[in-house]
Amino acid sequence: MAKDNKNKKVTAITSMSEDFAQWYTDICKKAELVEYTSVKGCMVIRPYGYAIWENIQHILDGMFKETGHENVCMPMFIPESLLQKEKDHVEGFAPEVAWVTHGGNEKLEERMCVRPTSETLFCEHYANIVHSYRDLPKLYNQWVNVVRWEKTTRPFLRSREFLWQEGHTIHATAEEAVAETERMLDVYAEFCEKSLAMPVIKGRKTESDKFAGAVATYAIEALMHDGKALQAGTSHYFGDGFAKAFGIEYTDKENKRVSPHQTSWGVTTRLIGAIIMTHGDDNGLVLPPAVAPIQAVVIPVAQHKEGVLEKAEELRKRLANIGLRVKLDDSENSPGWKFAEYEMKGVPVRIEIGPKDIENGQCVIVSRWNGEKVTVSLDELEKAVSDKLTEAHDGMYAKALENQNKRTHDCKTIEEIKSCIEQNGDGFIMAMWCGDEACEDSVKEQTGVGSRCIPFEQREISDVCVCCGKPAKHMVCWGIAY
């Protein structure tokens, strides 16, 4: 059976080494995460994919609320004149928005875009409700859909409509706002590591890569199986630029009128793409236990035999009782078919129980992430499954970190970068930079890798810029971005 099963899987999806992009798309479809529609560049997020997003939302929302944030909901439309109030912002976003021009049969007096992000709406709102230092800070967030008119799209990674959360906060002082920007980047990094088992590099974006309208953009960058970098979350410090553009002022304790300072930060359904490309393998998805819609699946073997289904249901109940998301698959499909199905869907732990197991008072537990198979006494079921889930998280994180470390290389010259990529394929390159945008562009042109971020954790690889040889200011993490 195991063999049939294996053959089945091999034909099921393209292997990663054969065609990485196709492997990715195959998982999205075969694990029933998404389906295409006639709406170009948009997708249906199917129940199994959406359940992952719900788990991500649930954990992150808890972290936001614990750090004092409140949820709100802004309109989805932005009148053109409102979008134009902050100059850098409109320049960045106007080319990629969807425009609503008609309501029913009437042409609108002023066209409106579907929000690509909501800074302008939050600013208008803050101008209405912030008057005194007593009104500050406001720590708001919203879970909504946004639209950016991308030319080429891929499920989760880049789609015209996507789901995200956008935090928008406003503070009395620059210090507070900067602290918030950093704090939320830490929240994201902690979430990626503790809930998605995904190591990330925290850093600051270079000037050329900042969010439109930001003073500083911080980001977390993760490394995918194919050596490409994925920006998994961003946090922006705006200074008082937006406040000035939108006329937001407050009266401070000395009765002076001053400008407040703002931030915004967001993560998107792109995180699901990151999970696929950080943990997936040639058998399909491998889900981190914290966000897996099904953490353990119970599969009865020879389920027509007396007592098997009853025992399987008993195991399901016991695991549900300790708070696990557990499913019993008592459908008429063969056990082999079911094994392949839940491997494809990345369910962290599979529990097999058949007549012999029942006789011996045991069951078989198989871990998805490393394929390890153990036989455990039924008396120890709860502990054994819980341990396996903890082990899965830790193991997946360690494996991903090892992969990231193995694919991260220090380089001192352009030539070193070139030969490093030739030898090792894509990955993170750590190299020094003088801070000049011309050098940043030149590195990209000569080697193909762009600046991902200036890591918070700096090392001195050399004292000169990898490009021009002038004194170096920062160590930059370079790579090819999704």
Place this chain on the structure above:
Amino acid sequence: MAKDNKNKKVTAITSMSEDFAQWYTDICKKAELVEYTSVKGCMVIRPYGYAIWENIQHILDGMFKETGHENVCMPMFIPESLLQKEKDHVEGFAPEVAWVTHGGNEKLEERMCVRPTSETLFCEHYANIVHSYRDLPKLYNQWVNVVRWEKTTRPFLRSREFLWQEGHTIHATAEEAVAETERMLDVYAEFCEKSLAMPVIKGRKTESDKFAGAVATYAIEALMHDGKALQAGTSHYFGDGFAKAFGIEYTDKENKRVSPHQTSWGVTTRLIGAIIMTHGDDNGLVLPPAVAPIQAVVIPVAQHKEGVLEKAEELRKRLANIGLRVKLDDSENSPGWKFAEYEMKGVPVRIEIGPKDIENGQCVIVSRWNGEKVTVSLDELEKAVSDKLTEAHDGMYAKALENQNKRTHDCKTIEEIKSCIEQNGDGFIMAMWCGDEACEDSVKEQTGVGSRCIPFEQREISDVCVCCGKPAKHMVCWGIAY
């Protein structure tokens, strides 16, 4: 203090009897539920308003999942050709949609509307994924925003963009689909009664009032403080009309190709408007405990005195420990100011604790819904507050039901309807109907009340139509709709 406080409240909002519409708007603004924006017909849902919606979502989502439904997410755009596939549906919705005509700087080849509802998208998806009887039923739901281009708008009751859930299910047989339609109406009615303390009348819409494309529309109708009816939720049975228009077919057990049957059902942020107008009073909002963002607020009296704040915090913790949503307001505002504030915000229970109370080992508990004030021993805090919350729910429900009953009148003739409205003001009129649309229109024209629904619970008020005198088919619930 109580007196000052009362004076303060009187000036705070317009009274219901003076100007009901202004009273409603005042509550929306002063309780900080919404704020207006420069986006016409759209609103900001502020943290306190959004928290009510989150509680509604949490409870309903649990009920949906318990009844086997799964959440998905469809695109927000519908290409014009897709919207046009079902004739009645497009006729109903095309005049009130927002059209996206440009993406970035380019004109779209085909314009798309922002979803006013998502039947067409679900149908397209079902056509892709439903092939065999084994694929049925699909019980899907989504929590999203939709847009309908309304001319006149009011917060929560009618806005161009609103939040809702839309369930969309597809079944092998008509019987199953009808049962689902009825089941979900029951879920809505149970939710309104058990979580919102709001009695509703369940019934079927007349032909003229059906959803565009439906075979039958069921609805729950609630009666507001001003005697107007509010449609609080709808559930539609589609037969196989959509399936045929979209080419959805499946192979049944006899290997024949047949059309499946569909339903859809939804409730919206309008429920928040219903809460306001069912329970609110001249002091502001009165929230049902199940969805109140703050169920109990602890207000220290003479908080500068030693030990008061510590004791107040201790009470807060004890109530939080039994799972209540509880807040301690230790701000520098006066207790009187705080009393008025949390009355305006409709917090079900207020707990006052001052030096004398501490000395006597007691606190004062005030119920928002009926103003009742009791002194309880601190030993019994948890039980006392829990009891008060249960009492609040039950009392609010009974009061709303009494109001509904008092404003519901049986009428046998058009003249009776007219004089009933003259005497009693707006409310529900129960009167017989022959089933002829001309009579339905005529009743409305002559008396101003329209058909709200044909209640499931029928009584025979007379045996002839209230309008034409021909044999009656149904008892209809008539009223003026929001």
